[in-house]
Amino acid sequence: MAELSTAEMRVLECIDDEALVGDLVELIRVPSVTGSDAESDLQHRGADTLRELGFEVDTWKFDLDELFAHPDFPGIEAERREGYGVVGTLGGSTVGNPALVLQGHVDVVPTGDLDKWIDRDPWSGAVRGGLLLGRGACDMKAGVAANMAVARALAVSGVILERGFGLHSVVSEEDGGLGAFATMLRGHRAEAAVLSEPTSGRLVVANAGALTFELRVAGRAAHGSMRLEGQSAFDAFLPVHAALLELERERNAESDPLFSTTSLPYPISVGTVRAGDWASSVPDLLIAQGRLGVRLDEAPADARAALETAIARVSLNDPWLRDHPVEVDWRGGQFASGRIDGAHPFIDEVAAAISAVEGRETERAAAPYGSDLRLYAGIGGIPTLHYGPGDVRFAHAPREQVEIEELLRVTRSLAVLAARTCGAHL
Numbered sequence: 001m002a003e004l005s006t007a008e009m010r011v012l013e014c015i016d017d018e019a020l021v022g023d024l025v026e027l028i029r030v031p032s033v034t035g036s037d038a039e040s041d042l043q044h045r046g047a048d049t050l051r052e053l054g055f056e057v058d059t060w061k062f063d064l065d066e067l068f069a070h071p072d073f074p075g076i077e078a079e080r081r082e083g084y085g086v087v088g089t090l091g092g093s094t095v096g097n098p099a100l101v102l103q104g105h106v107d108v109v110p111t112g113d114l115d116k117w118i119d120r121d122p123w124s125g126a127v128r129g130g131l132l133l134g135r136g137a138c139d140m141k142a143g144v145a146a147n148m149a150v151a152r153a154l155a156v157s158g159v160i161l162e163r164g165f166g167l168h169s170v171v172s173e174e175d176g177g178l179g180a181f182a183t184m185l186r187g188h189r190a191e192a193a194v195l196s197e198p199t200s201g202r203l204v205v206a207n208a209g210a211l212t213f214e215l216r217v218a219g220r221a222a223h224g225s226m227r228l229e230g231q232s233a234f235d236a237f238l239p240v241h242a243a244l245l246e247l248e249r250e251r252n253a254e255s256d257p258l259f260s261t262t263s264l265p266y267p268i269s270v271g272t273v274r275a276g277d278w279a280s281s282v283p284d285l286l287i288a289q290g291r292l293g294v295r296l297d298e299a300p301a302d303a304r305a306a307l308e309t310a311i312a313r314v315s316l317n318d319p320w321l322r323d324h325p326v327e328v329d330w331r332g333g334q335f336a337s338g339r340i341d342g343a344h345p346f347i348d349e350v351a352a353a354i355s356a357v358e359g360r361e362t363e364r365a366a367a368p369y370g371s372d373l374r375l376y377a378g379i380g381g382i383p384t385l386h387y388g389p390g391d392v393r394f395a396h397a398p399r400e401q402v403e404i405e406e407l408l409r410v411t412r413s414l415a416v417l418a419a420r421t422c423g424a425h426l
Contacts, residue, residue, distance in 0.1 A: 003356045007159045007424040008416050012357075014153040015415060017408055021132065024145040024407065025125035027106075028134035034107040034174045035078030042106040043084040046169045049148065050088035053155040055167070058087045062182050070185070072379065077175035077212065077332035085179060086169040087188050090154060091161025091422060098164035100421040101190035101382070102151075102414060103180070103372065104144035104197075105173035108136035109396050116398040131401045139395035142402040143196030143388035144169065146411040150418050162423030166190055173372055176333035180372035184379040192346040192383045192421065193376050194414065198390025198402070199367075203354075205347060205385050206258055206339030206366040207373055208266055209294025211303055212332030214287065215240065215311070218324040219275075221284035230282035234275045236320050237286045243314040244268050244290075247307065256296050258366035265368045266293030268307075289332075293368065296337045304330060335370025338377045338384070346383045353417035354387070358409055367392070387414070 004012070030045075032038040047059040062083040067073060089098055111122045119126045122135040132142075151167045168188065170179030197204070217237045222230025248268040259265040270290040276283030294303045308328050315321035340347065342364075351362045367386065376384040389410040390402045418424075 004416065007426050008419045010159055010426065011153045011157045011415050011419045011424060012412055014157040015149055015411060020145060020149045020408065020411060021404055023148060024132060024137070024142055027141040027145055028125035028136050029123050031123050032106050032108055032136070033110050034172055035080045039107050039171050040082060040084055043086050043169060043171060046106070046148070047086045050086070050151065050167065053152055055088035055090045055151065055155070058085070058186070058188070060085050060186065062178070067178065067182055067185070072181070074178065074181050074375065075176040075212065075332055075334040076172060076178055078172070080172070083171050083178060083182065085183050085186060087183060087186070088151065088167045090151070090165050092164030096164070097189045097191055098166035099191045099423070100418055101166035101168055101193040102147040102418070103168040103170065103193055103195050103376070104140055104147050105170045105179060105372065106141070106144055107171050107174050108139065108141070109174050111135050112398055118399050122398070127404070130404050132404055132407070133401045135400055137400050137402045138198045138390035139392070139400070140197050140388060140390070142390050142407050143198070146196050146389060146407060146414055149411050150415045153415050154418060154424070159419065159424040159426060162425070163421070165418055165422045170372065177335065177372050177375050180375040181379070184375055189380055190382050194350065194417070195372055195376070195384060195386050196388030196410070196414065197371060197386045198388055198392045198395060199386050200391045202363045202365045203347060203350060203385055203387055204367045205342065205364050206256070206296055207337060207371055207386070208296060208366070208368050209298070209300060209303070209335040209337040209374065210370040211292045211294060211300055211330060211334050212289065213292055213307065214289045214329040214331055216327040216329070217286040217288070219282065219284040219286065222282040224280035224282060227282055230284070231320055233283045233286035236324070237288060239314050239318055239321070240311060240326060241270065243310050244270070247310040251293070251295065251306065256366060258364065259368070261365060262368050265366070266295055267368065268292050294335065294337045294370070296339060296366065298337060300334060300336050333370070336374045336378065338371070338374030339366070340377060340383050340385050344383050347385065349421065350385065350387060350417055353420060354413045357413040357416050
């Protein structure tokens, strides 16, 4: 390591590798699926840890009715009875915003088919050959553990922070960003923020959005033996699906250079299809749900209009759909795109910390998925980017994993960034 001050070295010395890995194992063992009670349990646990470290902690229960009624409500997909926000701050003066915030979400997606998991128990946090396995290992409990390790190192190292450091722990990122939304409405701000989402060693300085949609395609029921007397809603959906694929092709004909390593920046994916209620009946209704990728700097309303126009166009050319138009509804998570100004000096500051710790230059890229970045940058006006441990290709997958060495390496880079940004000295 080079170019490190005495205070920065002191902070690094206070990162306990074994404890960091152990913390991640314990996080994975809590099945904090979005909207579950376990999600709240992790928030309370994180708040208690920050208080023990001497952080000033703001923890609050969401007023769900108020958040759901807000005109900028980002949508949810999971059922939710409660939610909690956790913000910890350390050092600096009591006036002004923290110089840096590290943010992570504690919620994870469901496990899916357990038979497909490398380990049959996705909540085990098992270690295999330098990999830590389990739901959330990559997305993004490794980042949450890294953030807390940085917070702990700053607190116990004895360094003085001239400017404040903040840690935000949020819920409901996976289904829209309710936790980040509530944190921004609460008024918490910073001079800059890093979301420690998995980035495979890159600096993610922009990301696409994603809008959840539902299509309802009508048919006409009949006995399966008299198929021609009815109209299959499944058959009626086929030209609609073809139109979605054509729209996807059109929307990806050109993309931002930041997506140079991404083959499909703005996917349109149909995730669920339900039709019919009896094997020998012609189905009279098909419901398809999916996600529409939002282009960088595109208004979500314009993205919705593009899909609705494509559906209307195919309906006009189809004898059945012309008289039975497809119903389009927008529900669930509504992620706009987001980015940090490409010339913002914070990007170079993060890259310099990575260079000092990891001895390498860092690629700057965009990601094809939505995240809390757009809420921090948009509502919060906070220059925000992603840098965290893990490879997003393992996210939401039955082989979800993170490399332990990468976890340790990224944690050290974030620690040096925090020490520098917050003016740490002995």
